[in-house]
């Protein structure tokens with residue numbers, strides 16, 4: 001019989017609606033007490049590690065979660081399920097994907113409707129996640145996200161709707177599997193995973209979004225001792241308005257690594273344009289183009305790489321490479 005560890009961290013999946021219709025955290029996690037469909041076929045261990053709405057989750061908390069999972073892997077666990085608030089679920093999932101060894105299935109799930117709401121999706125998603133974690137086909141697939149009958153990779157999944165249960169999508173590449181009758185079926189191979197172990201996380205890694213007419217004001221605000229790295233969500237294929245460039249150049253002159261992704265929902269940042277602020281010129285300035293990650297994922301990757309002590313060409317190679 002397989003032993004699966006369920007780690008609960010909070011989020012809507014463990015909340016309830018009160019008599020005023022407000023969704024609030026519970027002192028006791030209702031999902032942890034539910035009967036799960038595979039009871040009798042698996043040995044389920046429960047750890048109520050945190051009880052936090054996911055906007056309260058920080059990289060330091062992600063690191064604690066990673067350490068908890070690592071301990072369980074060392075003790076021979078067969079699979080791990082994590083329940084998590086959906087707002088930052090993709091960031092925690094990718095943090096774990098980058099920092100854990102790819103040895104046992106690790107599956108994150110959550111809910112868009114709290115535990116006592118009509119049509120609540122929490123228990124359903126939780127059961128799916130358990131069956132995915134207990135499936136032999138789930139080995140070697142990196143950290144997975146299971147929501148609404150779909151299986152996504154941590155690397156590319158993103159929350160796309162504020163309230164709809166069909167919110168988690170993988171733009172450009174699509175999900176790698178589906179769940180039917182609580183059984184996982186995979187139809188895409190995962191591209192190679194990368195592991196970058198860390199024992200601490202640094203501060204001072206920021207994310208800014210470009211927009212029409214953005215100037216250097218926000219970039220100049222980062223010209224200080226605290227700044228260790230920056231991700232810019234550029235326009236289109238990865239372009240930035242010219243007025244912002246002098247302030248960006250100043251950050252580069254201070255040897256602050258700057259990663260460029262696209263603010264577009266689909267597609268990857270590319271070197272297409274050779275005008276002032278175009279991707280080709282930004283790369284010549286020294287920005288690192290990161291293909292395929294959204295801004296929040298690229299920030300996690302840069303944070304992990306810098307926390308690991310990566311610099312120069314090694315940092316460049318690790319951060320720029322997401323799709324090969």
Ligand SMILES: NC(=O)C[C@H](N)C(=O)O
Nearest residue numbers: 011012053054085086087
């Ligand atoms: N659906 C959810 O879980 C959203 C909630 N605000 C959270 O992330 O904790």
